[in-house]
Amino acid sequence: MVPCARVGSGRLRNLLGIDIYTAKVDDSPRILVVEDDARLSTMLEDLLKSEGYLVTTARDGQRALHDGLTQKFDVILLDRGLPVLDGLDVLTKLRQSGVTSPVLILSALGNPADRVEGLDLGAEDYLSKPFDIDELLARLRGLRRRLSSSIPVLIVPGGAYDVAGRSVTRDDGEEVALSEREGDLLERLARRPEQVFTRDDLLQTVFADADDPGVVDTYVHYLRKKLGRALISTVRGIGYRLGRPT
Ligand code: CA
Numbered sequence: 001m002v003p004c005a006r007v008g009s010g011r012l013r014n015l016l017g018i019d020i021y022t023a024k025v026d027d028s029p030r031i032l033v034v035e036d037d038a039r040l041s042t043m044l045e046d047l048l049k050s051e052g053y054l055v056t057t058a059r060d061g062q063r064a065l066h067d068g069l070t071q072k073f074d075v076i077l078l079d080r081g082l083p084v085l086d087g088l089d090v091l092t093k094l095r096q097s098g099v100t101s102p103v104l105i106l107s108a109l110g111n112p113a114d115r116v117e118g119l120d121l122g123a124e125d126y127l128s129k130p131f132d133i134d135e136l137l138a139r140l141r142g143l144r145r146r147l148s149s150s151i152p153v154l155i156v157p158g159g160a161y162d163v164a165g166r167s168v169t170r171d172d173g174e175e176v177a178l179s180e181r182e183g184d185l186l187e188r189l190a191r192r193p194e195q196v197f198t199r200d201d202l203l204q205t206v207f208a209d210a211d212d213p214g215v216v217d218t219y220v221h222y223l224r225k226k227l228g229r230a231l232i233s234t235v236r237g238i239g240y241r242l243g244r245p246t
Pocket of ligand 1: 035036037079080081082
């Protein structure tokens, strides 16, 4: 066994300098806490850590958007009134980019019209400030339960991709396991089967810690090798899309 050093979440690098993508190292739920009030942010961070969450905090909308686009979260706790970019704008942009993590809006604006606005923009839940800690924790548990019972199976050319199990059951019945990165890339493409993705888009959303678009080509190659060339087509001069061009 070649000794490895951990170089990032779910990633190991062996002595030859080759990255090995591993199964999720830690199964704790990951939460993004977006709150500009420093005291409340710290309080939420401490509380959620003590409840077993892996917490990432963002203090303004732009940071929140960046984190939401480049990392995977099991749930996002989102304040509405934020510096730089408003919470609802963050939510809109995340949903437009295909981010499906459940969002709970936490806001001082709590009248029915405010709630409807947040829910219409794609939030799963809405809690007004001041809030009860036990209620917040219960709602977060509820969101995660709903998520785990609705983890999708995505239809891909030649089979079906089980996102949670990170495996493709091919039409001939064979099961093909994917690495974390292969799975993330396939999920991105398969959630919007009609869309052509640029390499830059895929680089930013799937390979946030890399900066060479060549890594996208490499992982497309890996996926085609495992699941056949027809899985992903190259759109010349633009990028990639799921399946054969129509
Ligand atoms: Ca605020």
